[in-house]
Amino acid sequence: MFTAYDKLNNTFSMGAASFTCAGANFGISVKMANHTNPAHLGEWGNGATYLTTMKGASNAMNNGTLIQLVPVHHGRVIPFAVETSPYEMKYRTEYGDICCCFAEPSLLLIKGENNLGLKIEKSCGEHGVIRKRGQKGWELTEALISCFVFYPQVGEIAMDSKWELERMSTPLIRGEVLPTEDGTFEITIEETEDLGYVRESYPTYEEGLAAAKATWEEFYGKIAPEGGEKTADEAAAYILWSMLEQPSGRLKRSIIHSDYTHAAPTWTACLIAAALKNDLPLALEILLGQLDQQEPNGEIPSMFDHTNRDCLNAGLPLQGWALNKLMEAHDFKTEVPEETLKALYEGYSKWADWFLKYRDDDQDGIPQTEGSVEAGSEDSPIFKFFYIVELPEVCAYLSLLNEKLADLAAMLGLGAEAAEWKMKAAEYVDKTLAFWNGERFLGRDHYTGAMINTESLQFYRPLVLGDRLPEQVVDIMAEDLTVGNGYLVKGGLLSQRMTSIDYSKLSVNGGSILPTDNLMIIDGLMAAGQEDLAKEAAAIFLKGVGKGFSNAETAAAYFLLKEIVK
């Protein structure tokens, strides 16, 4: 039996992540605001966990929480600790364990022993209903989110939920999973996009656990390099794995979120796709999924999920950077089907051209960035006074994109087009360098032409060009990024130089250590020949991350920067 003094071996902390699996639209988590449950930290205590939705913008509708789950013993609420592994979660109590696993992305299995049970509780709004399903099951419908069928394979579910016509709902749901006489229970919770149903049969817990383990190990084997630190590797791989969402609604392919509560930004998905390079079909699926959302004029939205997409802000064109990383690891010509090459080429050609048609109002050949959402740097000091700006990094990304389009064109036998893309790629390098003032890269206000010099790390993003940049430019930037010069500190590169008047450690893009910037810039330093600095910075970042992965970008940066350190 587990006691309050026992140690736990957690892959991840429930406070930072949720227990779910690749492709699932829901999971188990703790409610983050005002919770008093230390159990999520792997410690003993009281509290509650919740079924939560992982479906991006749908979280906005109900704070993500669907229904409360609390372990009980003979109906009495008891203290517990939560132990997590990538494919199984356990409520550890002094009476025994309640174990959870995902047999399939839509099917959660929960089993209990020794007269343990589960209390299920929820307050419903209007039209919120739990209703009997089949002979023994219960269905909870969450409008515009999902439906959940709770079915007892072993034991039963006693539900107290009175229907009130005037409120058109069962306002208070109080249920309990009751064990059989031998003290055990097994329930399934199945999530469906539309109305639920009871299957003719369900896998046993053991069967489900085996399937979950196998799915996990297949993914982990591809993602984690050999000989790594298992606990950190597992934690990082789990986050990536758990952020995958299977097709539903508007989605024709899987997408990968950055976190559980927002739509998936397209630019960070590029960074994450690069981290998944050892699973090339999955990485390409993520890139192709963005093209599914492409507007007819070529625009790729800044973020999207199964319900919606933000096509009023364009995403950063990091697809070239991602393709570059993938092409370094794979021979696209032999490993990627021609129709996929064609789809990538056609879609990204339109995307590349879109910038000069729709984001170059002053027709100077340098696309503008309209707001911080488009720049992926929402509270950056760059946008403190300026809204529409011209930034060197966009030219750098477009250079890489044009370069990769040249490569794809060559693979497809389109020689003339390849040459043209290559020329544009070179032009974009020049355009990037036009922002170099001899000492640093700056930005420019689109309306007035005023230069923007905020000492933001964002101005070092052109390092993605690696050795395409002149050596002296790289040297100067590298010097800036060396320890002691205000950017590289314990934990990694700060998003704002520490000595800057705009620095604030409370600001995300004005003082935090961001995995996205660290990844792009350190990787760029490496590509530019600054190997020692790159290794040093990567090591510092990795040490700072430890096992603290709460979003997919951090996990992606972890895996890619590990290769630099190696």
Place this chain on the structure above:
Amino acid sequence: MKIAIVGMTALLGEKIASECKNRGMEVTSFIGGAEGDLKPSKDVLGQFDAVIDATDWSKLTVDEREEAILKAEALADLMCELPEVRYIVTGDAGMLYVDGNKNRVVGKRNAFLAGLVQMPSNWTCFTPAETFLAEGEKTGAYVLGREIRLINSLGENAISYDDFVLALVDELEQKHFIRKKFTAVSDTSALQMNKELNLIDMTNGSGTTFKAAGAYFGIFADNTGKKRSGLAYQSGKLNIVSRRAMPGDVPGTNDRLLSLYPLYQGEQVGFAVKFAPTELKMVTAYGDISITYADANMMYIKGENGLGLKLEQNMKAKDCYKKRAGKAWEGVYRWRCSLLLNPLEGTLGMSAPWNGTTQSTPHVEGLVIPNADGDFLLAIQESAAAAMERESYPTYEEAYEKTTADWESFLAKIPEFTPELAIARKEAAWIEWSSLLEPSGFLKRKSIFMTLGTMASSWQMTHQAVALHHDFELATELLVNMIDNIGKRGQFSDFILDGQNQCQGLHPTTQGWALKWLMGLHDFKTEMPRETLEYLYDGYGQWANWFTKYRDDDNDGLPQFDDGDESGYDDASPFVDYADIEGADIAAYVACSLDALGDVAEILGRDEEAKEWHERADEMIKKMIETYWNGEKFIALRNHTHEVIDSECITDYMPIILGKKLPQEIIDKMTADLLVEGAFLSNVGLATEKITSDQFRQAGFSRGFALPQANLMILTGLYMAGKKDEAKMIATRYSNGMINRGIAQFMNPVNEWKATFNSSWVACGFIALADMAFNM
């Protein structure tokens, strides 16, 4: 009272005289000079209680005006010596102030009237409106003012002779304006409700959005002032609203975008709202601002006579306005839409200061300034993605003509009914037309809002298809659009909008009923493309099978609803105590669908499948009758326990949609029940709950109101069952309930009151039932 009438306008004088006589006054007319031997001298006029100068200045020529001034001055001097005699002068509308600033008058100065106020006589100056109609309609009511030009509820400064006379003689009796000026306009409030003049009153809380077919944005009237006092053009604003569905939002909330205020010489001015199907006007004292659509994604706003327009909004975080190349500004409403404001004539100046903290332009204010000719034309493009200026733009007139042609083409396909229903027909047709949606997001084909610019539900599509079947191509789109988002196991969504697919709920499978009705009116084999028919057959088949497989939890072969929402009658009385009810209604819907699928299979030449569908339908009907028919009526049961739910709800009569598939005795019995006056049958159609029932309510949704879906389905069912006269009779009552009341969601069968918000659902019910009542 003895009244003397003088002046130069015979007709006006006659009317004044007539009104005075009607009120028992003694009248002597001196119009044209002497009355017999009497000349209007001081001695003569001194014998009267009041002297009225009935000169309509607006009808005089220049020469006559000169003469009139001389005569008026002479009379005024004379009246100074008769201070005990009331002296009422007809004023000159040109002397009215244009607005409350009192620094501009409407027309030229009248020298005589300007001097009148200084005189010691017992004067009153009653100034008519600028439009002084000798043969104008008598409304029998007027709105009083003082020296500022008034506007009536139709946005006009106008008064008829008859209404002027009424006001004047009232003043004679009431004496409110001794030594004062006053004015009046005819009170047209009753006319405001006259739908011939103003098809839809945007300002009465009806929730109408002025928009063109297919558009996802429109104009909504907030706060245009419900007062009809006519003191001035009303203050207030119109709003551009978005009708895109946002995840996380209840449809219809958080949708106000820019507010619009008319300006004149930089100042906000009051306005009245005048509605026509393809043009909305803000009527001001200085001219009109007109709004129309060039296409579903572009609205035009045009101003004249120096009018300008203010646009204003407080923006949410991360929403902003930004300058585009050229003269345009783009509003980014994140996740929702983009509005591109492009001044095609005149200029647009925007103040949209950026706030780095909120990452938005928190307050935006735009001024549309007219060109040297006093005109402006603003194009507003709406899209779900980042906007771009177009290469060319039509003129306002071209845009208006195109949209009007589209509207008129749609209207032409709506059948005509009786003359009394002409206005209702037009109003219903407009609501339908404006509720149409172009494909976007989840919507792969045309769809149609259900009510208040929200929801586009699956079962409502079938009602709409039935109503709009004269445009069979459109009806077909509406029949199949739900199949585009069919669930993996065959479930149709509850409703689908561009940004929301609510498939975590459902509504009844009324597709079979719609097919049965429409197949009686159309030859599906020749009128529907085979590919579409196959698509329909496959989709509807999956949906019918879903019900038999997944909505029969007690495995008794009869489907259930899991709550009132699913039944379409949310708070209906069968659901008072329990949510999970199985009843004859759902069994009938499913049986009807199975049977209709058999018919479609026959058309497609799939005879074996046809046989199977028909057999399943017959089996379902047989079971329905055995289980729910108690010899007198259909009842419902609680699912699982089969506790009897014997309500008095109209849903128990839904099996009539099976028409002649039902035994005649059941048809006859149900018909007899439905024809009992004061039970279900009322003057406005069938109530959803028997009026005599304990559960009847004059509130809620389905606890008594006469609803379109219930009337539509049951009456078509009666018709298909051979009870044509009965069906037509009730359909006539329902249809006539729309006369002069607007197309509104709820009709109270007891007091025939109607809720005011507009609904395309009612519009389609009305169109279909009026067609049945008067054309079939």
